[in-house]
Amino acid sequence: MVALKLIRRKDSPNWWLRGSIRGISVYESTGIADRETAEIILTIRSKEVLDESIFGRKVNATFDQAAESYLQGGGSPRFLPALRKHFGTKPLRKLRQNDLDAAALKLFPNASPETRNRQCYTPFIAVWNHAVRNDWADVRQWSRPRRPKGTTRHRRETRSGTRPVPYDRAARFVAAMSPAPAMVMTALFYTGMRPIELFTLEMKDIDVVGRWIIVRNSKVGEPRGVPMHEFLVPLLEALLARKDRIQKVFRTFRGKPYTISPEGGGQLSNGILGARKRLAKKGVDLTDVSPYTGRHSCSTELVVAGVHPHIKDQILGHAADDMSRHYTSVPQAPLIEAINRLPVPDMWCALPWWDDPLSHSRQHVKWGRSK
Template structure:
């Protein structure tokens, strides 16, 4: 491996053909000594991977970057990457994951640690498994201490419980057509809002009553059956092509992560007009999950439809 400086750049580049791999990338450095240090480190890493395989060399930050690049959500990943980014995947076990959760979210409830630490970590890990960088493992998630499974008198946050479909219909009726279509779609599929926003017309097959979620929170694609009611009005959206759902202005919904999502304004307006305060996009997901249980769908099939990372989400 050599370091060279191209005529059209001040930066030093790494160039080589090593073990059948061709490398030509910038070091991002103009100092030869620093570039040489990068060359030595890169060459050693490639040699180590060639001898011991990628499972011995891939770090969590590399796996996380690949996961996001492949379409995975980067929500909550920044803090995880800062905490364990340089750690090799094969050195991370249950103890290391639990320690990261305790240090990153020392005062948070188990549900918060589960959502903001364990779920994104497991999504990255599953992606790494698919690339041959990590082994299959069963990760334990945090649970409430015994004796805490009691009815709480505090008001629940919207989106944490199901509602009946009459109440859902009353809420959706208070929305403008574009967001109303999205919410109706969520109440009949159980998709996460960000998954619905990412759907392309080519992902939907109305004749087969089926849609494909190609990127999801868990990093695994899945198929979802379409209710006949959706097939009655999805046709024009599919024929239009491009993004399946668009805003009232005809633009794609933004994948907003921390501000309530692309439906925030529509949800607030519907709450004012309908007086219903306990409905949010995630209410639809809980409602579909409950409906599948009542319909007698096997828990494993239900988890596949909803894209649950573990069966503990199904029990919840």
């Protein structure tokens, strides 16, 4: 076949496109039952395929197509729905910095620069970088929002999770949690991973022997390797010993994978709030500890331990050079040595679930009970 044509299918009321142009095959629904409208779509789609055959995929790839491919590849869905709705079928080649800036202002008119960066610029750039790797878009340096000069840096109270805490303080908080979320928090503090990265880890991503963890789709859309602290080895060995078909490593006390939603990193909030409530009954205020605290604390402790900034950035995924991506799945001795400099408080080591993490992971402490 040398052209596209309209066909009918018995299982669909709509017209379908079928055929090929210059070696590019098409078999897709027009989404339209009306013949005349379908003919218009046929003409438009034929031109798109012809252009693609001559100029490459870059000429027609849309933001929505790139976002869908990014998600299918394991990318984070967080904050993407609003961006997909806004940019829709606009071709990537037509998107410019002013389009991204305008989207951020329209979608988050009253938000701070930090919020716009987190909820608009970061997911947009992750999709764009994915498109670049697929040769759907050109490499481009996107500018992010900055705080206006002269503005105070303390206009509002700092929210939980934005500052590090000492590891003995974190240990006291984790000791007040149910085992399943306590295991998640332990892994966050001893890897420096983002919560959403930890929730998406699968069995195949853990190399206990090599002391290495593979994050296949990070927040910025790049794969990376994470060194494994010796403290985590017994925990990960136990979790990998599961015999069911579920591939996710970290799960709720019900044995189900944590749900990733556009509005949050998963179902860890109940465990956090429960621990805070139990500690408050004892007169202890640890509201400065939350899932993201682990990443900030890990970063700070690595600096305190004298770890070179480049090594620290490699561990946390801040470095995105070609060499670091090339060695994603290859254990790196300097990184493993560095992560083991993180302190391990006696209280953390004494938690009762360490003797059998797998069986304890199904235990649950309700809000009203004390640990």
